[in-house]
Amino acid sequence: MRVVTSREMREIDHAAINDYGIPGVVLMENAGLQVVRMVQEQLGDMGGKVITIFTGKGNNGGDGLVAARHLHNRGAEVKVLLLAKPEDITGDAAINLNIWLKMAQNVYPVVCSDDLNALRPLLEKTDLIVDAIYGTGFRGTVSEPMGSVIEAINGCGKPVIAVDIPSGVEADTGRVSSVCIKATSTVTFAQPKLGLLLYPGAEYAGRVRVADISIPALLGENKGLKRSLLGLETVSEWLPPRPAVSHKGDFGRVLVVAGSAGLTGAACLTAEAVARTGAGMVTLAVPEGLLGIVGAKLTEVMTYPLPQTEQHSLSLEALPVIARLLEKADVLAMGPGLSTNPETMQLVRKLAGRLSLPCVLDADGLNAMANWTEIFKRAKAPLVLTPHPGEMARLTGLVISSIEQDRLGTAEKYASLWGAVVALKGVPTLVTSPDGHTYINSSGNPGMSGGGSGDVLTGIIAGLLAQGMDAVRAAAAGVYLHGLAGDKAAEQKGMLGMLAGDILSALPGVLRELEDI
Structure with a gap:
């Protein structure tokens, strides 16, 4: 509408x-x-x-x-x-x-x-x-x-x-x-x-x-x-079909580059959200010293060790390894839990500057790009950015209060300037394409304002991209589904007690309901 x-x-x-x-x-x-x-x-x-x-x-x-x-x-x-x-x-x-x-x-x-x-x-x-x-x-x-x-x-x-x-x-x-x-x-x-x-x-x-x-x-x-309200019927029409004759390769391969010491949960939430959204194959690449932790948490996701710094974050030596992994991927999700280690931040910028496949950039992936946003324009494939107001402030140089006073104008301006899809989180979350079309989210609740919620969103968007959705629809549908799963989790757990994992657990049921519309 x-x-x-x-x-x-x-x-x-x-x-x-x-x-x-x-x-x-x-x-x-x-x-x-x-x-x-x-x-x-x-x-x-x-x-x-x-x-x-x-x-x-x-x-x-x-x-x-x-x-x-x-x-x-x-x-x-x-x-x-x-x-x-x-x-x-x-x-x-x-x-x-x-x-x-x-x-x-x-x-x-x-x-x-x-x-x-x-x-x-x-x-x-x-x-x-x-x-x-x-x-x-x-x-x-x-x-x-x-x-x-x-x-x-x-x-x-x-x-x-x-x-x-x-x-x-x-x-x-x-x-x-x-x-x-x-x-x-x-x-x-x-x-x-x-x-x-x-x-x-x-x-x-x-x-x-x-x-x-x-x-x-x-x-x-x-x-x-050029502005639309997201709703059930619209998003259900966008969901990719699931043909009777198909195999895992038909539904996309996603590489998730995430995690550092103490932040493996963010990486796992993202990777599992990709899988729960229907992507065919998911690989989670993490610092090598953390491989055992994420391997114990995840069963349906493949894991891959990457060279690490002394602080157990990704090192620059991981760059050629990630490049090889990307040759077998359709989508990259990067940022959750990476840390702000300077060497890791440099790695993110180098990867962002040579993107040739769709990418969802979130969390520390966005923090790495503060003062380097001209790199966004070099992307040779669709780029989805999912900042909260604090991350948007670091990317733009604006103060948070200025962003909050004109969330719509800010999202539309920078989506056009950067040539990227911007999903500006908040109430409501706004998803804006470079051509100026904005989707306004109508789902979600305050119980989702907790650690890990954004990591789940990153995975949902990446999973939809992998199945062939264009970038703005994948971001808009991802935001709506994320909020809908959050609403379902709030019904079951209450807004005070719900966790990001509860949003993830509610996601399959939400997808099932949309399939039946």
Whole structure:
């Protein structure tokens, strides 16, 4: 499903109205009915229920007025609080205001402090609030009296349904004003908006539903829209087929270069994740002194000893050995648990500079590239980078807070600059291709914020690459499957007690479920 900015949504609306001939008032009617549907799901029978609808002067307010009419017809006691002068309402919203005035005649303008004084007693008697104050065009700071109204709504403790987007959230960035509606749920129309998926806006949206308002589906599938929300159906369609007549060589050979003293767990998690994702053959190459440890942990994965430093990390002498191993591999996964030993870091850079097959670079593999990112451009095959914000800061020279303030812009800029697929971990994880297409993840939970989780992700992506997926789809599907397995692990173990190994254990079941879709 494509994710849109406010401008892109306006263009879709414009095309629906002008190219397809769907009147704007029809779209508004359908939007209001979707609000009614959500209200009924939360409250059940409308008889005797008190619903307070706050409306602004734009089309968002018009959606709220449509909802008011239908809720009134279904037996609810509806109070419309208008945060504008009636004469300032125009267009389709004015049509619906006039209908409402003829039906009920109980609009309460809220334009001054005296109006605010009567607000709190009214909120105490309401069962549910509908926020139709600002729409997707909001930018900057909430003005008065809207700011005081929003504070009163947030402070009353009643459930709140936001229309399209919570008032005070910027639709393009997820940034929030100093005061912002804290919604229980949000019903957004036609396409999800960026601000509902990016933090902190996502935190204010509650449960989000994307509702159909009769805009032709083709408009939402426009190839000019370059951001998509990852979901079950999309990822299941991408999974590589498993022909009846096949052998292990058909599903790819992955070389995992990982591990150092004290960090063999990272190497093992990565290698096993590759195998669990369906790759045909997996070889884990580690410092020679650690071969016995990883051999004892892994049964289905082949292991290979590499020359090591005195600190039991990989030495430069491993370079020609790895080069020979790569001749028999289809994909390289490199970085987990390698350590920051200077000689090992130099080895990583030399390998990265001569890549001729798809590679997933993570953890210490990324740390080795700080101040050396021009090497990324030399890759002769697809490169997938999986940094968390700290690693991204080291690669870019930016401070972490700057990255977190514009995660989307950062991921898209550097994917293009480096010519690599960037999977910027976080909430949500963003997967961006060099051509600017971004996938926004919808799976995962806070229980995954523990050691080893990223190593599992590296292995999943490498396993999908080995089976023939292109780099951006392998990274996007890998991120989604990783989060889905994390959600399954959280159900079984709880978020406090789950480990990276639990994510790995849940992965086969998740893959099985997707195969059945």
